[in-house]
Amino acid sequence: MAGLRKQVFLGTFVSSKNRQELQYLHGAAVCVDGDGRIAKVDEGCGSAELVQDRLLSKLGWERSEVDVHVAKPGQFFFPGFIDSHVHAPQYPNVGIFGKSTLMDWLETYTFPLESSLSDLAKARRVYTACVRRTLAHGTTTAAYFATIDVAATNLLADLCLSLGQRAFVGRVCMDNQDMCPDYYRDESAEVGLEKTLQTIQHVREIDPGFELVSPILTPRFGPSCTSKSLRGLAKIQRETDLPVQTHVSENEGEIALVAQLFPESSSYAGMFDDHGLLTPQTILAHAVHLSEAEAQLIAARGSKVSHCPCSNSSLTSGAARVRWMWDQDITVGLGTDMGGGYSPSILEAARQAALVSRHVAMGIDGADPERERSKLTVEEVLYLGTRGGAAVVGLESRVGGFEEGMEWDTQLIALGSVDDEGVATDGDGEGSDGGNVDVFGWESWEERIVKWVFNGDDRNTKKVWVKGRLVHSRG
Amino acid sequence: MAGLRKQVFLGTFVSSKNRQELQYLHGAAVCVDGDGRIAKVDEGCGSAELVQDRLLSKLGWERSEVDVHVAKPGQFFFPGFIDSHVHAPQYPNVGIFGKSTLMDWLETYTFPLESSLSDLAKARRVYTACVRRTLAHGTTTAAYFATIDVAATNLLADLCLSLGQRAFVGRVCMDNQDMCPDYYRDESAEVGLEKTLQTIQHVREIDPGFELVSPILTPRFGPSCTSKSLRGLAKIQRETDLPVQTHVSENEGEIALVAQLFPESSSYAGMFDDHGLLTPQTILAHAVHLSEAEAQLIAARGSKVSHCPCSNSSLTSGAARVRWMWDQDITVGLGTDMGGGYSPSILEAARQAALVSRHVAMGIDGADPERERSKLTVEEVLYLGTRGGAAVVGLESRVGGFEEGMEWDTQLIALGSVDDEGVATDGDGEGSDGGNVDVFGWESWEERIVKWVFNGDDRNTKKVWVKGRLVHSRG
Numbered sequence: 001m002a003g004l005r006k007q008v009f010l011g012t013f014v015s016s017k018n019r020q021e022l023q024y025l026h027g028a029a030v031c032v033d034g035d036g037r038i039a040k041v042d043e044g045c046g047s048a049e050l051v052q053d054r055l056l057s058k059l060g061w062e063r064s065e066v067d068v069h070v071a072k073p074g075q076f077f078f079p080g081f082i083d084s085h086v087h088a089p090q091y092p093n094v095g096i097f098g099k100s101t102l103m104d105w106l107e108t109y110t111f112p113l114e115s116s117l118s119d120l121a122k123a124r125r126v127y128t129a130c131v132r133r134t135l136a137h138g139t140t141t142a143a144y145f146a147t148i149d150v151a152a153t154n155l156l157a158d159l160c161l162s163l164g165q166r167a168f169v170g171r172v173c174m175d176n177q178d179m180c181p182d183y184y185r186d187e188s189a190e191v192g193l194e195k196t197l198q199t200i201q202h203v204r205e206i207d208p209g210f211e212l213v214s215p216i217l218t219p220r221f222g223p224s225c226t227s228k229s230l231r232g233l234a235k236i237q238r239e240t241d242l243p244v245q246t247h248v249s250e251n252e253g254e255i256a257l258v259a260q261l262f263p264e265s266s267s268y269a270g271m272f273d274d275h276g277l278l279t280p281q282t283i284l285a286h287a288v289h290l291s292e293a294e295a296q297l298i299a300a301r302g303s304k305v306s307h308c309p310c311s312n313s314s315l316t317s318g319a320a321r322v323r324w325m326w327d328q329d330i331t332v333g334l335g336t337d338m339g340g341g342y343s344p345s346i347l348e349a350a351r352q353a354a355l356v357s358r359h360v361a362m363g364i365d366g367a368d369p370e371r372e373r374s375k376l377t378v379e380e381v382l383y384l385g386t387r388g389g390a391a392v393v394g395l396e397s398r399v400g401g402f403e404e405g406m407e408w409d410t411q412l413i414a415l416g417s418v419d420d421e422g423v424a425t426d427g428d429g430e431g432s433d434g435g436n437v438d439v440f441g442w443e444s445w446e447e448r449i450v451k452w453v454f455n456g457d458d459r460n461t462k463k464v465w466v467k468g469r470l471v472h473s474r475g
Numbered sequence: 476m477a478g479l480r481k482q483v484f485l486g487t488f489v490s491s492k493n494r495q496e497l498q499y500l501h502g503a504a505v506c507v508d509g510d511g512r513i514a515k516v517d518e519g520c521g522s523a524e525l526v527q528d529r530l531l532s533k534l535g536w537e538r539s540e541v542d543v544h545v546a547k548p549g550q551f552f553f554p555g556f557i558d559s560h561v562h563a564p565q566y567p568n569v570g571i572f573g574k575s576t577l578m579d580w581l582e583t584y585t586f587p588l589e590s591s592l593s594d595l596a597k598a599r600r601v602y603t604a605c606v607r608r609t610l611a612h613g614t615t616t617a618a619y620f621a622t623i624d625v626a627a628t629n630l631l632a633d634l635c636l637s638l639g640q641r642a643f644v645g646r647v648c649m650d651n652q653d654m655c656p657d658y659y660r661d662e663s664a665e666v667g668l669e670k671t672l673q674t675i676q677h678v679r680e681i682d683p684g685f686e687l688v689s690p691i692l693t694p695r696f697g698p699s700c701t702s703k704s705l706r707g708l709a710k711i712q713r714e715t716d717l718p719v720q721t722h723v724s725e726n727e728g729e730i731a732l733v734a735q736l737f738p739e740s741s742s743y744a745g746m747f748d749d750h751g752l753l754t755p756q757t758i759l760a761h762a763v764h765l766s767e768a769e770a771q772l773i774a775a776r777g778s779k780v781s782h783c784p785c786s787n788s789s790l791t792s793g794a795a796r797v798r799w800m801w802d803q804d805i806t807v808g809l810g811t812d813m814g815g816g817y818s819p820s821i822l823e824a825a826r827q828a829a830l831v832s833r834h835v836a837m838g839i840d841g842a843d844p845e846r847e848r849s850k851l852t853v854e855e856v857l858y859l860g861t862r863g864g865a866a867v868v869g870l871e872s873r874v875g876g877f878e879e880g881m882e883w884d885t886q887l888i889a890l891g892s893v894d895d896e897g898v899a900t901d902g903d904g905e906g907s908d909g910g911n912v913d914v915f916g917w918e919s920w921e922e923r924i925v926k927w928v929f930n931g932d933d934r935n936t937k938k939v940w941v942k943g944r945l946v947h948s949r950g
Contacts, residue, residue, distance in 0.1 A: 092915045095929025096922055099850050121895075128897025129913055252841065313830040316850065318837055342826075342929035344911065351817075352830075355788040359834045362793055366727065375574050375791065420596075422603025433908055436819065436933065438604055440567045447571055454570030454817035457932065458911065 003034040004468045006061055007408070008051055011071025014449065015079050015401045016383040019326075024445055025402070030077070031055055032408040036468025041404055071412060074439065074448075079400050080140025080409040080464060081346035082389025085245070085285040085306035085335025087145040088156055089114045089123070091130035093339035101316050102251035102340075107181070110339065114147045114172075115184040123152040124159070130344070131156075131163045134336075135472045137345040138461040140409035141166040143245055143283060143306070143335075143393055145218055148172050148186055150195045154202040160213050161206055164471035166409065168393060170218030170245055171199040173233060176261075179223045189229035196236065212467060214243070219277065221247035222258035222268055227275060234276030243281040243394060246272065249294070250286035251317045269294040269303075278303050281394055285335055286311075287325065288318035295328040304331045304392040307384065309352035310341035319360045322353065322384070323374045333389030334381075346389075347456055350381035354453070378453050412463040415439050415448060415456070435459030478509040479943045481536050482883070483526055486546025489924065490554050490876045491858040494801075499920055500877070505552070506530055507883040511943025516879055546887060549914070549923075554875050555615025555884040555939060556821035557864025560720070560760040560781035560810025562620040563631055564589045564598070566605035568814035576791050577726035580815065582656070589622045589647075590659040598627040599634070605813070606631075606638045610947045612820040613936040615884035616641040618720055618758060618781070618810075618868055620693055623647050623661055625670045629677040635688050636681055639946035641884065643868060645693030645720055646674040648708060651736075654698045664703035671711065687942060689718070694752065696722035697733035697743055702750060709751030718756040718869060721747065724769070725761035726792045744769040744778075753778050756869055760810055761786075762800065763793035770803040779806045779867040782859065784827035785816035794834045797859070798849045808864030809856075821864075822931055825856035829928075853928050887938040890914050890927060910934030 009030045017023040027046025033039045045054045048068050056063055071077060093109050100108060117123040134142055144160075144167055146153035153171040160167035173196060175186035186192030200215040207213045217233045219225045237244055249255055249268045258268045265271035269290065272278045280302035287305045290298070298305070307320050325332050334349040335341070343349065357376040364371035376384075390400030399409040416424050416434030418441075426434035436455040439448060452460060464472035484505045492498040502521025508514045520529045523543050531538055546552060568584050575583060592598040609617055619635075619642055621628035628646040635642035648671060650661035661667030675690040682688045692708045694700045712719055724730055724743045733743045740746035744765065747753045755777035762780040765773070773780070782795050800807050809824040810816070818824065832851040839846035851859075865875030874884040891899050891909030893916075901909035911930040914923060927935060939947035 092913070092918075095926045099847070099852065125893065125895060125897040125915070129893045129899060129915075132897065133899065133911070133913065313833050316833040316836050319834065344930075355827075358788050358791040359794065361791050363838070372574070377574065418600065418604045420600060422600040422607065424604060424608065433934070436608070438567070438608065440600070440604075443567075451570045455819075459908070 004036060006034055006066045007032040007468065008055060008066055008068045009071070009077060010046060010048060010051070010068065012076040013402050014076045016379070016387045019380055019383045020377070022379050022382065022449065029055055030402055030408070031059060032468050034468075036408050038402065038404050038406050038408060041402055072414070074417070075412060075414045075462070077402070077410050078138075078413050079386040079402070080411055080466065081138045081385045082333055082393060082395075082400070083134060083139045083142040083336050083346050084283055084333040084389045084392040085308055085337050086134070086142050087338060088127050088130045089117045089147050090339030091126055091133070091344075094344070095342040096339065097314050102254055105315055105340065111181055111184045117147050117152050118149045120151055120155060123155055127156045127159050128163070130338075131159050131165050133344045135163065135165055135464055136461065137347065137458045138411035138464055139165070139346055140411070140464065140466045141389070141393060141395065141399060143168040143216060145170055145172055145220070145245070148174060148184065148192075148195070150198050153199045157199070157203050157213050158206060164212075164466050164469050166212050166399070166466050168214050168216040168243060168245070169199070169203065170216040171196050172218050172220050173229055174220045174224035175229045176224050176226050186229070189226050189232055192229050193232040193236065196233070200240065200242070217242055217244045219244070219246045221250070221254065222271055223254060223261060227262075230272075230275035230277060237277065237279060241281070243283065244277055244279060245283040246277070246285070248272070248284040248287050249289040250312070251315070252289060255289060267291060267294045267297070269297050273297060273301065283392055285337065286317065286320065288312055288320045290325075295325060295330060299329045304333065306335035306392055307332050307353060308335040308337035308341055308349070309356040310343050310349055311337035313352065313356060314342055315340050319356050319363070321360050321374065322357060322376060331388065331391045332384060333392035334384045345457065346385045347453065350385045351453055353381045353384060354378065378450050382449075382453065408465050408468045410465050411461045413452065413460050414462050415452060415460060417441065433459055479511060481509055481541045482507040482943065483530060483541055483543045484546070484552060485521060485523060485526070485543065487551040488877050489551045491854070491862045494855055494858045495852075497854050497857065497924065504530060505877055505883070506534060507943050509943075511883050513877065513879050513881050513883060516877055547889070549892070550887060550889045550937070552877070552885050553613075553888050554861040554877070555886055555941065556613045556860045557808055557868060557875065558609060558614045558617040558811050558821050559758055559808040559864045559867040560783055560812050561609070561617050562813060563602050563605045564592045564622050565814030566601055566608070566819075569819070570817040571814065572789050577729055580790055585814070586656055586659045592622050592627050593624045595626055595630060598630055602631045602634050603638070605819075606634050606640050608819045610638065610640055610939055611933045611936065612822065613886035613939055614640070614821055615886070615939060615941045616864070616868060616870065616874060618643040618691060620645055620647055620695070620720070623649060623659065623667075623670070625673050628674045632674070632678050632688050633681060639687070639941050639944050641687050641874070641941050643689050643691040643718060643720070644674070644678065645691040646671050647693050647695050648704055649695045649699035650704045651699050651701050661704070664701050664707055667704050668707040668711065671708070675715065675717070692717055692719045694719075694721045696725070696729065697746055698729065698736060702737075705747075705750035705752060712752065712754060716756070718758065719752055719754060720758040720760070721752070723747070723759040723762050724764040725787070726790070727764060730764060742766060742769045742772070744772050748772060748776060758867055760812065761792065761795065763787055763795045765800075770800060770805060774804045779808065781810035781867055782807050782828060783810040783812035783816055783824070784831040785818050785824055786812035788827065788831060789817055790815050794831050794838070796835050796849065797828065797832060797851060806863065806866045807859060808867035809859045820932065821860045822928065825860045826928055828856045828859060829853065853925050857924075857928065883940050883943045885940050886936045888927065888931075888935050889937050890923060890931070890935060892916065908934055
């Protein structure tokens with residue numbers, strides 16, 4: 001990628017200090033170098049006048065080679081969101097699930113659409129819309145399931161690179177001929193593995209260091225893969241050290257099917273472990289119905305979980321227990337899981353994670369302190385959508401916060417405000433639609449963040465940068 | 476109100492035929508007279524050229540006195556939403572609930588804010604923002620709880636009338652001095668009843684026939700009222716035939732409190748019945764934890780329920796069983812319940828009603844057919860937000876559909892579309908932000924509606940009319 005101009009961002013920076021707390025830096029400066037890396041964070045440099053003396057001279061940067069961006073009062077910089085589980089080809093089907101549950105939903109809605117994307121013009125249209133839409137919602141990193149098709153999968157990788165979204169792009173492996181429809185499956189384990197290698201090779205060509213786009217090994221889920229292809233993927237994983245993504249324990253019928261297909265394995269997660277796929281770089285989507293032993297196995301292997309509340313509620317899959325997974329030392333992030341999930345937004349996923357945690361609580365007796373504990377706070381769901389997700393996709397040292405050495409994957413947020421007459425105005429004073437968050441002026445910063453989480457949408461995400469590059473901007 | 480010009484609307488009209496089905500009228504015309512009433516529906520008159528011969532000549536309307544509005548292809552007219560339970564003074568607190576449940580939420584967040592609205596400048600600001608915001612989301616009718624303050628309650632009624640929202644405006648009665656804070660309660664039952672009469676008198680003066688704005692008797696909830704004030708309100712109800720709104724069985728702690736405060740009553744709903752307040756014009760918000768006997772009592776009295784899924788999940792109140800209430804012959808509508816609910820949108824309430832019904836299903840054994848039955852379809856949640864809500868507020872013969880004789884309370888909906896390059900464009904071609912619903916072009920009308928329900932927002936609501944008057948329009 002071409003080098004960027006150096007940049008200094010001034011204003012309020014909000015990010016997760018840890019799971020329980022947000023950190024608010026007001027009147028601060030973040031300096032971003034030409035590689036999109038944070039070179040310096042200065043908590044006391046809030047105005048453009050101070051930039052030269054406090055920052056540039058120390059960094060040895062010339063003023064002429066630096067762009068200075070000043071957030072307006074009330075606006076804040078927030079780390080870009082990480083969508084740790086999303087099916088790009090299903091984007092046109094968001095919301096379309098009827099009364100189905102996982103297995104019939106796949107057959108009725110999902111496989112026909114995915115299959116149709118071997119038409120590359122259609123794939124380009126769908127993938128462009130998906131990447132642009134998720135960028136507009138502040139998703140700076142996405143872990144994508146593509147389809148079984150090599151050319152369309154490669155196209156998705158190309159589009160992520162050109163549109164500037166950090167992405168993991170996986171060709172979907174599904175070779176179990178008893179479980180996958182004839183019109184949409186790998187011809188054999190061998191053919192599937194060969195196709196997977198082709199997509200890895202393609203990404204190596206377009207982004208040799210996997211700086212922005214990385215391949216990811218993607219056995220669809222237990223029922224779709226033979227032991228042969230699972231073992232083959234594990235071998236590729238050991239040889240390449242690439243990440244892996246799949247689904248686990250989403251739905252009770254699915255779990256029963258896995259037990260039937262892999263009778264020698266002790267559990268669904270155990271089945272992946274038996275095939276060598278439960279690695280520290282493995283992302284397991286859903287994990288709704290894990291047993292205690294399964295959770296311990298996942299934690300022992302260091303595999304990660306992508307929690308997809310919108311999808312789990314929509315498909316009646318169940319209510320995943322995030323607090324309980326944290327208690328088992330499992331790393332958790334958020335996924336939109338489009339099209340099982342209806343929304344392209346990780347902010348919506350965060351909101352639904354808070355609500356679903358309350359449904360988890362409702363299932364626990366009022367006298368049991370776990371009822372109260374199981375509820376997730378706004379701080380916790382924002383952590384899930386940023387640092388949690390970064391750890392799930394193995395990027396926790398590079399994205400998710402504003403520390404020096406991290407990369408500038410950031411969104412600029414502006415909330416709307418209500419004037420003295422009760423008329424809503426765009427918080428940035430530019431006259432565009434300020435969205436549904438109405439700030440009256442007396443709210444604390446903490447309350448503004450809460451209002452954003454519950455009523456915010458893409459209208460509040462004014463600008464999005466990935467690795468220093470501006471990749472989305474609202475007029 | 477001043478007479479309006481006559482209007483003819485041409486295009487696609489979507490509305491609930493019944494709970495199970497939507498009706499789609501394509502290429503149809505709806506004629507609205509100067510009182511905002513639907514004078515004629517013509518299913519075969521889809522173009523402006525036909526208007527003169529097919530409609531105006533039969534109605535005896537001159538072309539010069541008629542405005543013709545033609546919806547663009549893909550747009551559709553949909554009945555305005557009915558918010559059957561919303562607290563206008565809590566609007567600034569939407570989303571702010573922390574980990575609280577009902578009783579501590581009231582004390583920490585709600586009573587202080589409500590009390591502060593005796594400052595009429597603040598009340599005007601908050602109420603204007605609330606009415607404008609809900610109108611922008613297509614809410615053409617709202618059943619509002621105001622505060623205990625007469626002047627601020629009257630101001631809310633004034634604002635609904637001037638901004639053009641159909642509304643029920645209730646001064647909140649709360650006189651139990653053991654349960655309500657000293658700084659925010661009626662001095663006595665007598666004073667509270669007298670203040671209630673003052674607000675009724677005010678609405679009579681500004682809208683003598685209660686054509687657009689009606690008073691509504693509003694005992695806050697069981698714990699807040701003495702028997703004396705409940706009986707007094709029942710007496711006013713019998714004398715005036717006004718509607719009643721309150722809360723029932725929202726939270727388990729609240730239910731226990733009611734049992735303790737009213738030991739002679741058999742249940743929470745029974746307590747209202749014992750005081751003469753369970754009438755066919757009574758709106759009961761929440762009804763999460765009803766017993767079978769309570770549900771039968773409510774059905775026998777013909778009282779109605781406002782289901783508030785956003786609020787019930789946020790405050791960990793529980794998951795109300797809409798299918799079960801329908802099975803008991805209870806009429807149900809939707810409420811945003813701002814600020815217990817975080818969203819001003821009945822479309823969001825409909826979406827959450829669908830999701831919460833799936834959480835109800837998750838609590839039912841998979842072998843029990845009730846699990847499947849308890850899930851609400853998109854058709855059903857849209858019914859709840861329109862005809863269901865209309866029946867809850869007693870307006871089912873006047874709003875909620877497009878039948879002749881009904882009033883024109885309608886929203887014009889436009890969805891976004893994705894061009895051949897995958898770029899999202901505003902569906903109305905006017906360049907404004909088309910929102911998050913991306914139509915690719917191959918979707919059936921049913922699928923477009925589903926996409927709207929799951930990803931739509933106020934950006935899709937281009938125009939809103941109440942009683943024929945245009946009350947909201949997006950640039």
